[in-house]
Amino acid sequence: MSFVENQRVAQQRFSLLHQKKDQVILIHYSCESFYDSEDGRTPRITSIACRNLGSAQTRSFSIHQVSELPKFSGVDAWDNYDNIEKELLDQFFAYVQEHVAHALWVHWNMRDINYGFQAIEHRYKVLGGTPTEIPDERKYDLARMFVARYGKRYADHPRLESIMKINNITDIGFLSGKDEAYAFKDRKFIALHQSTLRKVDVISSLLEAEISGHLKTNAKWWDVNGGSARLVWEKYIWTPAGKAVSALLIILALVEWYNPDAKHDFATWIKNIADNNTENSSK
Structure with missing residues (x-):
């Protein structure tokens, strides 16, 4: 273990x-x-x-x-x-x-x-x-x-x-x-x-x-709460909450790569995607 x-x-x-x-x-x-x-x-x-x-x-x-x-x-x-x-x-x-x-x-x-x-x-x-x-x-x-x-x-x-x-x-x-x-x-x-x-x-x-x-x-503190980057990952990041935060950071990185002019406005980007989907479905 x-x-x-x-x-x-x-x-x-x-x-x-x-x-x-x-x-x-x-x-x-x-x-x-x-x-x-x-x-x-x-x-x-x-x-x-x-x-x-x-x-x-x-x-x-x-x-x-x-x-x-x-x-x-x-x-x-x-x-x-x-x-x-x-x-x-x-x-x-x-x-x-x-x-x-x-x-x-x-x-x-x-x-x-x-x-x-x-x-x-x-x-x-x-x-x-x-x-x-x-x-x-x-x-x-x-x-x-x-x-x-x-x-x-x-x-x-x-x-x-x-x-x-x-x-x-x-x-x-x-x-x-x-x-x-x-x-x-x-x-x-x-x-x-x-x-x-x-x-x-x-x-x-x-x-x-x-x-x-x-x-x-x-x-x-470090001895009790991890001791290495791997253990910190296991204890804090590789958990349901940690996975959710990690996924969000990945999405934000993809947003920046996909649309650098969005200026990190994630909500606007999501709204634009939703609007585009609505417009395409109505055609």
């Missing part, structure tokens, strides 16, 4: 999310760095946070919380990681099962097997679970929607941190991807959980700002 069509679809999606706020679940998760995996293993999950846009109620699932359950008492979380992670994902997919039929899932770049819904599902399968899959049509990637809405220059890379600064959103507890990788190696599971909660809160704030019309970006 063209930029204009992508922008139109993004606006329709934002409108839908606004209308169905109580059904919108914002989701984010933290995991082991997938760049450090030497054996190709799917990164281990450390925490997942889900927040309802309408009520702001948040459910979270994390390694440090699960490790406090009686069944894991007295056991080092690192030594028993797979079992604890399996329990975390049992709880998460039970939550998904409760909401999958009606929820709209808003995320930030959770798109593939490296980092995304597929990665969580695959990790659960590896641990012996059967995941409840969320249909793709119910997933809304806010990162891509912002690009579609405002163009690629709406924020610097990394865009999430950049758009936070532009909108004066606090970064307390927020860890970058690099810092999360270090936190996992250092077994700082509480810090990872806090970062996941902060990020799902940030996603909520950004979506709220967009649907209320208060989101600030680095996008220029």
Whole structure:
């Protein structure tokens, strides 16, 4: 699709999310760095946070919380990681099962097997679970929607941190991807959980700002309203009104070429044509 069509679809999606706020679940998760995996293993999950846009109620699932359950008492979380992670994902997919039929899932770049819904599902399968899959049509990637809405220059890379600064959103507890990788190696599971909660809160704030019309970006007017002569043509000229204006200009040009002495008096030219037609028909 063209930029204009992508922008139109993004606006329709934002409108839908606004209308169905109580059904919108914002989701984010933290995991082991997938760049450090030497054996190709799917990164281990450390925490997942889900927040309802309408009520702001948040459910979270994390390694440090699960490790406090009686069944894991007295056991080092690192030594028993797979079992604890399996329990975390049992709880998460039970939550998904409760909401999958009606929820709209808003995320930030959770798109593939490296980092995304597929990665969580695959990790659960590896641990012996059967995941409840969320249909793709119910997933809304806010990162891509912002690009579609405002163009690629709406924020610097990394865009999430950049758009936070532009909108004066606090970064307390927020860890970058690099810092999360270090936190996992250092077994700082509480810090990872806090970062996941902060990020799902940030996603909520950004979506709220967009649907209320208060989101600030680095996008220029030209970025949002075209960006090239071709897009301006598509957005403004190649429309019913634009076609009508273009046709009128062509007619006026033909008038000038056909009768240069008419001095651009289009009405007179039309009247003369009508009179000539009447005279010819009466003969």
